[in-house]
Amino acid sequence: MGTIDIVLRQARKLHLAAKSDSLSSAMPVLRRIHAAGIFPSKTLFALHRERGSIQRKHLLRLLAIEAGYPxxxxxxxxxxxxxxxxxxxxKVADEWTPYLNAWFASEAQASAxxxxxxxxxVRYGPxxxxxxxxAAMAEGARS
Structure with missing residues (x-):
């Protein structure tokens, strides 16, 4: 699978989550959209209320911004x-959630x-x- 296909698939997953009625599914994506400034005049509350208007193109823009592109x-x-x-x-959200992973505010902190x-x-947004x-993941899976 090519990199464009991977990004398109991720945008689809984020789009479905953003439009979800489940607060725990929608809010993480909506927070990322808000933080990226995709809808600069909307509050997070307004984004949640109007989440049905979010389109796939907005998620593609989000992924581009998070990768450092305008x-x-x-x-x-x-x-x-x-x-x-x-x-x-x-893969962080898709495959690593069953395991305890350490999160950091910056890549430098994580590297140290x-x-x-x-x-x-692995860098995840900012x-x-x-x-x-x-080995640690395998040990955690056995316990």
Whole structure:
């Protein structure tokens, strides 16, 4: 699967979550939309109330902004040069939730922790998470 397909799939997942009636599904995505300034004149409360008007293009823009690009139109051509591993942070919510992972406000903080305790650093928006080593994850799965 190509990197563009990976991003399109992630945008679809975020879109479904943002429009969900479940507060625990919708709010994390709506907070990201709000933080990215996709709808600068709307409050988080207004975004939740009007979540049915959120379109896939808004989530694609969100992913572009979180990757450091101003919009999807400039992000999409760059994805052809990215490896799928560069998008590994999408797996954080999908695959890593059963495990205890350390979260940090910055990639530098996460790197310092990983150096001292092991694990792998993955940037997640402006934050970073340290995925426990495979051995630690396997031990956690057995308990």
């Amino acid at each position: 919009d999807w139109e400039r992000f999409r051509p760059e994805l052809a040069h990215w490896s799928p591993e560069a998008l590994e942070h999408f 922790y990983a150096q001292a305790h092991g694990g792998r650093v 934050h970073a998470v340290v995925q426990a080593s495979d």
